[in-house]
Amino acid sequence: MEKVLLKNIENPRSADIDEYKKAGGYRSLSKALDMASKDIIEEVKKAGLRGRGGAGFPVAMKWTFASGDPKFPKYLLCNADEGEPGTFKDRPILEKNPHLLIEGMIISGYALGAEYGYIYLRGEYPAAKGILNKAIRQAYENGYLGDSVLGRKTKFHLAVHQGAGAYICGEETALIESLEGDKGQPRIKPPFPVNVGVFSKPTVVNNVETLANLPYLISIGGEAYARIGSPECPGPKIYCVSGHVERTGVYELPMGTNLKDIIYTHCGGIKGGKKLKAVIPGGISTPVLPPDKIDCPMDFVNMPKHGSMLGSGAVIVMDETVCLVKVCYRALKFFEHESCGKCTPCREGTGWLRRILGRIEGGEGMDGDVDLLLAIAGNIIGKTFCPLGDGAASVVQNFIKHFRPEFEAHIKNKGCGAGQTSI
Amino acid sequence: MFSEAAVREIQEIRAKYPTARAALLPAIYVAQREFGWLTPEAYEAVSDLLGVPKAIARGVGTFYAMYKQKPMGRHVVQLCTNVSCMILGAERLVDFLKSRFGLEPGGTTPDGRFSLVIMECIGACGTAPAMLVNDDFYENLTEKSIEDILGKYD
Amino acid sequence: MITVTINGKEIRLEKPVTVLEAARSAGIKIPTLCYHEQLEKYGGCRLCLVEVEKMPRLQTACTLMAADGMVVRTETEAIADVRRGVLEFLLINHPLDCPYCDKAGECELQDLVEKYGPTTGRFKEKKRKVPESLEDPVLVRNMERCVVCTRCVRMCEGVQGAAAIGVINRGGHSHIEPFSGGRFDCEYCGNCVSACPVGAIMSRLHRHSYRPWQLVSETVTICPYCGVGCTLVAQVRDDVIKRVVPRIGTPVNNGLLCSRGRFGYEFVGSKERLITPLIKKNGVLEQSTWEEAIGFVARRLGEIKSKFGSDAIAGIASPRCTNEDNYVFQKFMRVVLGTNNIDSTARTGYAGAQAFLENIFGQGATANLIPGLVNADAVLIAGGDPTAVNPILGLQIRSCARKGGNILTIGHVKGVRHYSPTELKPGIHAETALLEGIVTALRERKGLPGSIQALESKIKEIHRPADDTARTCGVTEKALASFVEALSTASTPAVVIGKEVIQSAGGSYNLLLLSAISYLVNARIHLLSERANEQGVVDMGCAPDLLPGSRPLSYVEFRRRYEAAWKVPLPEKPGMTIFDMIDAAKAGSLRALYVMGENPVFNLPNAKGVEAALRGLELLVVQDIFMTETARMADVVFPALSWAEREGTFTNMERRLQILRKAVNREGMEDWRIVAEISGNMGVKMHFSSAEDIFAEITRVSPLHRDLSYEEIAKSGIYPYKGEPLRGVTGDIKIEKTTAGDGGGLFLGVERPLFHSGTLSRRAPGLVKIYETAVARISPATAAARSLKEGDVVRVSSAVGSLELPVAIDLSVRDAVVMITNNFEGRGALSLMELVLEPILRAPIADKTAVTIEKVGR
Numbered sequence A: 001m002e003k004v005l006l007k008n009i010e011n012p013r014s015a016d017i018d019e020y021k022k023a024g025g026y027r028s029l030s031k032a033l034d035m036a037s038k039d040i041i042e043e044v045k046k047a048g049l050r051g052r053g054g055a056g057f058p059v060a061m062k063w064t065f066a067s068g069d070p071k072f073p074k075y076l077l078c079n080a081d082e083g084e085p086g087t088f089k090d091r092p093i094l095e096k097n098p099h100l101l102i103e104g105m106i107i108s109g110y111a112l113g114a115e116y117g118y119i120y121l122r123g124e125y126p127a128a129k130g131i132l133n134k135a136i137r138q139a140y141e142n143g144y145l146g147d148s149v150l151g152r153k154t155k156f157h158l159a160v161h162q163g164a165g166a167y168i169c170g171e172e173t174a175l176i177e178s179l180e181g182d183k184g185q186p187r188i189k190p191p192f193p194v195n196v197g198v199f200s201k202p203t204v205v206n207n208v209e210t211l212a213n214l215p216y217l218i219s220i221g222g223e224a225y226a227r228i229g230s231p232e233c234p235g236p237k238i239y240c241v242s243g244h245v246e247r248t249g250v251y252e253l254p255m256g257t258n259l260k261d262i263i264y265t266h267c268g269g270i271k272g273g274k275k276l277k278a279v280i281p282g283g284i285s286t287p288v289l290p291p292d293k294i295d296c297p298m299d300f301v302n303m304p305k306h307g308s309m310l311g312s313g314a315v316i317v318m319d320e321t322v323c324l325v326k327v328c329y330r331a332l333k334f335f336e337h338e339s340c341g342k343c344t345p346c347r348e349g350t351g352w353l354r355r356i357l358g359r360i361e362g363g364e365g366m367d368g369d370v371d372l373l374l375a376i377a378g379n380i381i382g383k384t385f386c387p388l389g390d391g392a393a394s395v396v397q398n399f400i401k402h403f404r405p406e407f408e409a410h411i412k413n414k415g416c417g418a419g420q421t422s423i
Numbered sequence B: 001m002f003s004e005a006a007v008r009e010i011q012e013i014r015a016k017y018p019t020a021r022a023a024l025l026p027a028i029y030v031a032q033r034e035f036g037w038l039t040p041e042a043y044e045a046v047s048d049l050l051g052v053p054k055a056i057a058r059g060v061g062t063f064y065a066m067y068k069q070k071p072m073g074r075h076v077v078q079l080c081t082n083v084s085c086m087i088l089g090a091e092r093l094v095d096f097l098k099s100r101f102g103l104e105p106g107g108t109t110p111d112g113r114f115s116l117v118i119m120e121c122i123g124a125c126g127t128a129p130a131m132l133v134n135d136d137f138y139e140n141l142t143e144k145s146i147e148d149i150l151g152k153y154d
Numbered sequence C: 001m002i003t004v005t006i007n008g009k010e011i012r013l014e015k016p017v018t019v020l021e022a023a024r025s026a027g028i029k030i031p032t033l034c035y036h037e038q039l040e041k042y043g044g045c046r047l048c049l050v051e052v053e054k055m056p057r058l059q060t061a062c063t064l065m066a067a068d069g070m071v072v073r074t075e076t077e078a079i080a081d082v083r084r085g086v087l088e089f090l091l092i093n094h095p096l097d098c099p100y101c102d103k104a105g106e107c108e109l110q111d112l113v114e115k116y117g118p119t120t121g122r123f124k125e126k127k128r129k130v131p132e133s134l135e136d137p138v139l140v141r142n143m144e145r146c147v148v149c150t151r152c153v154r155m156c157e158g159v160q161g162a163a164a165i166g167v168i169n170r171g172g173h174s175h176i177e178p179f180s181g182g183r184f185d186c187e188y189c190g191n192c193v194s195a196c197p198v199g200a201i202m203s204r205l206h207r208h209s210y211r212p213w214q215l216v217s218e219t220v221t222i223c224p225y226c227g228v229g230c231t232l233v234a235q236v237r238d239d240v241i242k243r244v245v246p247r248i249g250t251p252v253n254n255g256l257l258c259s260r261g262r263f264g265y266e267f268v269g270s271k272e273r274l275i276t277p278l279i280k281k282n283g284v285l286e287q288s289t290w291e292e293a294i295g296f297v298a299r300r301l302g303e304i305k306s307k308f309g310s311d312a313i314a315g316i317a318s319p320r321c322t323n324e325d326n327y328v329f330q331k332f333m334r335v336v337l338g339t340n341n342i343d344s345t346a347r348t349g350y351a352g353a354q355a356f357l358e359n360i361f362g363q364g365a366t367a368n369l370i371p372g373l374v375n376a377d378a379v380l381i382a383g384g385d386p387t388a389v390n391p392i393l394g395l396q397i398r399s400c401a402r403k404g405g406n407i408l409t410i411g412h413v414k415g416v417r418h419y420s421p422t423e424l425k426p427g428i429h430a431e432t433a434l435l436e437g438i439v440t441a442l443r444e445r446k447g448l449p450g451s452i453q454a455l456e457s458k459i460k461e462i463h464r465p466a467d468d469t470a471r472t473c474g475v476t477e478k479a480l481a482s483f484v485e486a487l488s489t490a491s492t493p494a495v496v497i498g499k500e501v502i503q504s505a506g507g508s509y510n511l512l513l514l515s516a517i518s519y520l521v522n523a524r525i526h527l528l529s530e531r532a533n534e535q536g537v538v539d540m541g542c543a544p545d546l547l548p549g550s551r552p553l554s555y556v557e558f559r560r561r562y563e564a565a566w567k568v569p570l571p572e573k574p575g576m577t578i579f580d581m582i583d584a585a586k587a588g589s590l591r592a593l594y595v596m597g598e599n600p601v602f603n604l605p606n607a608k609g610v611e612a613a614l615r616g617l618e619l620l621v622v623q624d625i626f627m628t629e630t631a632r633m634a635d636v637v638f639p640a641l642s643w644a645e646r647e648g649t650f651t652n653m654e655r656r657l658q659i660l661r662k663a664v665n666r667e668g669m670e671d672w673r674i675v676a677e678i679s680g681n682m683g684v685k686m687h688f689s690s691a692e693d694i695f696a697e698i699t700r701v702s703p704l705h706r707d708l709s710y711e712e713i714a715k716s717g718i719y720p721y722k723g724e725p726l727r728g729v730t731g732d733i734k735i736e737k738t739t740a741g742d743g744g745g746l747f748l749g750v751e752r753p754l755f756h757s758g759t760l761s762r763r764a765p766g767l768v769k770i771y772e773t774a775v776a777r778i779s780p781a782t783a784a785a786r787s788l789k790e791g792d793v794v795r796v797s798s799a800v801g802s803l804e805l806p807v808a809i810d811l812s813v814r815d816a817v818v819m820i821t822n823n824f825e826g827r828g829a830l831s832l833m834e835l836v837l838e839p840i841l842r843a844p845i846a847d848k849t850a851v852t853i854e855k856v857g858r
């Protein structure tokens, strides 16, 4: 399949507007501006495009809500917070293909009736900030951004807003808070951002990869797009693979590519011929899978049927040398650190889980700790304000579900008996 | 007090948003650069310039991990130890930084050259382990490569 | 109509509310912690989770809007488990220090744990340890106990609008801190204390001195400090007020208080309170008995009256005393002594300004409801900082701004600086010219409505074009234009007038101009009032030209009516104002002065001059609760009961009548009783046995107060009551114009701090700890021009006095002004002020006192 999202990224000058235009860039924008905005939404609907940020929400539906709200101005926010551990799929677009994103945003803005866009960029991507700012400047100079896009009545302004190190700001309402100059703490829904979003105006938040799909989608049309990959949620998808495979990295493949194929075919299998122990398929918040459960199509619809989720498509592969208690501990350390502190179960529960995991890992686990972990996780799940807390608790539940004996052994042997730790 | 250039920079940032408050995060970045770290004066300066109460500016500032609430060394080593990096040896690198450079997580070398901040995922999992030194990414780290890289910063 | 079913009970709702509110309305209790009815929805604590049919997840009742047909269960076993789980989380880091914690007994967390049962101690790690912070003089912070409900922070930012505290850090490291990390340095409203459900933020004033269940009695009464008249609850143990708290649902302050109301009550129990009557013998005040002192005063007054005539005697009433005290006092002056020489410190601004405005617009012109300010779409502030003078009114202005209202200020108003005010900052003495410019522009834009001819003819004479205004006042034409634009397009504007424009050369003209603005844009007027019963003292007839009900003495029919009621002929001649009295004392024509609850030697300009004048009196009688500067000079001093020790009514700045109730017992007499005793001793018995009795008489004689009773007032004391206000009585408008600009030099300004109020607050240790000492506040430019640093000691001198004070550099002070408060003994701003009266308002001119400052070598 021809690459759409990662097109040309080997070209060292791919971020430059001239290179982008040479390869056909900004043509979809002209095409889109010739269409009625509702027809664009119609194409997106036909394409069956789902958000790539993790939840897989149908894009056209979100856009319809926002464009139908009578309030003006409307805002389009690009979620470039990419904070889910294991995820590095948006970064190549941001650093190597910024114009693809910008073009996608202008098209989306036009479709929605949004005249202002912000790219909420995570603070940990300083290089991307410079690249995006330069690309935006070029887009202004070339008449793609401004009060009159390509000389037409359409107006679209775009700016980068840099986050400052808070995973929760990936959650769309926290992102909005943060953009407004507040702490990144999720808001009560409803009202939903499509009605009352940033600056109290209708707001669409879409992921980088989602928006980067737009130029291609418009160029080939919704129906053609819908034929790529999984019928239920079509399109190209970037999978990012890290950990113990021969060839880690980003892979643009049709949505629904089998996880096993990704690991064994595209990534060359487990590094050094070791045995596979576990795979986290979609970023650290998604349920871990044991080796016998990885034969599954990686998309939003099928992964849940196989006991996990597509999430951000961030595949973390762990070989037999890895101590899963330690991984679980490290994951909870992450959640504890990133809990925004707004709601009790997440604020207090993540730290408690982390401490128990820490003592098990450190050889000081007590009898009953595994059940205590499950009990605490049970008191978190379904009771938190936002999905972060649920994610934290489900990590514990799933690690124990698939690897309970390893936890028990840790407690019994006062540590990692098999010497499996990677230290 | 901010330098004139910083005032201008913040005013330019301010113009990108419909409210002054929205310029708070970027303005805190500027303050951090200007004052070295987020001293009470830094927050007051931001507060005065944007008309945001200073306790709010500080509350927001302390929420985010990348804002420095204490003095930092000349160069900030930001090493990821999240899962992908961890399983590929990030913890060994932490030990190495300690033994070779006397750098403890959250600490600063006595000569003020480096500070070490342990990061959550920095989006370089495919090239793990990875770190940022100030604004520069370094990936596929080994003890040897860290030694060479840090040698470039003085 | 929305119908929801909660726990099987059908509930009908008139308007959309949350499930929590719906449940409460039906008497179903759902536990909450982060919810607070004065705050926006939050949904953080997760204690209010409930089951809702057709919704897969549990829902927080505090955030979920009740929808028609919703079926909710709040008390299933599963939910109880969830709540136990949440409580367990809250307790893992919460110390088990209930036996030591002052909150025990009224702690929401403790109550919940009691209800859902303790947890089994599954948490084995070390609890978070945070030392208690005692860095602040009145607030203690204990972050171990914090449950991060953020009620305090939301209160501070969203309701008080001070934004002085914030949540620092995030996640499990979240805790609440003021900016400094230690001292709060805030407005000290203490609303965070009310908001905190646990013992994390508390008042130090009563630290470890009682347990909530030992507070044997609670009294709902009215704050003694300012003209807003907040309702407060005094909680008492062993006849000592241990704590003052607000109550949600009260009309004026609805659950909020300011620093004075909350932390200023300790004067009641002060050891410095006067205990026995004192009589001066051989130049020394000596303890005496009530009998002797009353007899002495009665005799001396009788003698002076017969020797020098009634008008050789005068009385000063008090805006801190009740209506009943003041009524009895003026009746005594008029009926027993036969003089209209009765006045109060309301004369220093409020009384004259109100009379001026009522003369234009009719009685009640300033009787506008404070909470109504929230709904204004533009608020013009001139002459002071409402958030300091009348803090709860100030909050309404902030809420108004938060709802999108325009705040327009003449000068810099510190308390609204975070509310994007449109400011016009005229140079010194240029306010008048600026107001002229505004009136001119408004008249040009809006035209004259044609209803009040007298005012319109004055407006027609006002002419100051924009360019001239801008030049004269040092503002830009653009700023002026946008100011006028915001005013003229407002549909529900309000004008807030403070003392600084009144106590000014040309104060009457300023008021005319502000009246003109109010008239042209149809604004409601709020006249700031610094004393709790400033309106009441006027309405009770404690004015040389007014009878109770604010009836002009000059109208024969009114006089007749009172003569009939009191059964004596009344003196026709208007009496002396408070300032006339001082002059007369100096000149020797005034022989006796009776001062009830006032301290003229401190509270009138030119302290030394006042003191010298009073020295010439044959008889000075003072009733007070403390040995004040004036009491020290008296021949007889009566110890009065304080506000907390008696009953009565106050009339606030909205002219709302409110009941004061006795909170603690103390031996002694109310002010009115002392006066009545003296009266009786002089042969005129006053048959009052209680304040309520007096009020009954007031309602009989004052047409304004007709048909009222305490019972009525308890329901609603809102003006215009049930009697007859003097609506139509308006008259010619007299003004005194001044020319703008004096240029050069420094002038005295009177600082009106949030933490003090006259001389009362200096006996309230809590307030003194917050604002400890008088300072000379100057602008950075003034300081720089004289090479002064913060803390340098300077001598501030005027033609009538000088003070040595430390310098405080303050961005909000104007360049040509030295601001000093009038609160600290021996260091009051008024001691520097020359006594020059504005001829129409007969209020002192405060802004023309030239001062110099020089550094004092140390």
Ligand SMILES: Cc1cc2nc3c(=O)[nH]c(=O)nc-3n(C[C@H](O)[C@H](O)[C@H](O)COP(=O)(O)O)c2cc1C
Residues within 6 Å of the ligand: A050, A051, A052, A053, A054, A055, A056, A057, A079, A080, A081, A082, A083, A084, A167, A168, A169, A170, A171, A172, A173, A205, A206, A207, A208, A210, A211, A386, A387, A388
């Ligand atoms: C805790 C949390 C973290 C999230 N982080 C990200 C993120 O880093 N990037 C992202 O695009 N979406 C993230 N999301 C999902 C967003 O809330 C939102 O669904 C998404 O930005 C919508 O865009 P999409 O429809 O294009 O996927 C996160 C959600 C949660 C609950």
Ligand code: SF4
Residues within 6 Å of the ligand: A168, A185, A186, A338, A339, A340, A341, A342, A343, A344, A346, A347, A384, A385, A386, A387, A388, A389, A390
């Ligand atoms: S689950 Fe609660 S504390 Fe955790 S991130 Fe979401 S809102 Fe914040």
Ligand code: FES
Residues within 6 Å of the ligand: C031, C032, C033, C034, C035, C042, C043, C044, C045, C046, C047, C048, C049, C060, C061, C062, C063
């Ligand atoms: S009261 Fe509803 S979540 Fe706290």
